[in-house]
Amino acid sequence: MARKRDGKIVVKKIIEGGHGGHHGGAWKVAYADFVTAMMAFFLRLWLLGTTNKAKLEGLADYFTDPSSASRLQPAGEGGILQGSSLLEPTFIQQPPSSPFDMSPTPPRGEQVESELADRVAEAFGPVGDEVAENMRSDWASDADNAARGFDKVERQIEAALGASEDLAALKNQVQVTRTKDGLRIELLDRESVAMFASGSDQLSPEARRLLEVVLAAVAQGTNRLSIRGHTDSRPFASGSRSDNWRLSADRANATRLALVEMELPPGRVAEVIGKADTEPRLPDQPQDPSNRRISILLMTQPAG
Incomplete structure (x- = not known):
């Protein structure tokens, strides 16, 4: 509003022209939608390339038949909005209950792995074909590398024990055993x-x-170690402040400290x-000296 002139009120209006066209x-809005779609697409590709086998299996199952959500519910739970989970037990990596069961997913045979790759390819279309092929290649490579690595460790231990007379005298106190979860080395x-x-x-x-x-044999790898202490069945004297549980744990930890x-x-120490x-080791001879041992499991799981 302008100032008064001669007792009159002067109102000045300014009307600006609108902007149209490319302004x-x-x-x-269209560009933002396009960028969002591209981000989602590349995020999907990245997730497929970095997700482990257990999660891919869960995704493949769900997107192949999403209507069967009830099969993913824990026993005793209600619907999806009543506290149940959309994730199968195999979809979630649970902490292992034993140092000899450390792989994040249950061991799979070649047939099961091939079926999983087929389901991933079916669920995700053309992108899934490439992911499935990479999965098959990685599994075959991992299995071959693990077997070659364990063979090398066994050979190095055997060669070292025969390299000198004092070590050769201790050869019968080292037992190396191949298991489904890795290579177990026991000092008896x-x-x-x-x-x-x-x-x-x-x-x-x-x-x-x-x-x-x-240590010289396992130093070059990245596999994690699980260390267990074992005792025989001889009890401690009455009134002792220790027992075989504490002793076996202390000896396992002393082994860890020595290796470090x-x-x-x-x-690299998992547990x-x-x-x-x-x-x-000898159930029918519970007091045999060889039951007192340290077990070092070289697991197939690499250090993170």
């Missing part, structure tokens, strides 16, 4: 030589020599467990 905002007590001082977690010189041999001091990366006398 409008409609194209911005014998009547003549023990891995630890009686009733303690103090490593003997012989045990340290054998740990050096084991020998420059094993701490991150340290004391088993007392619950898993004897």
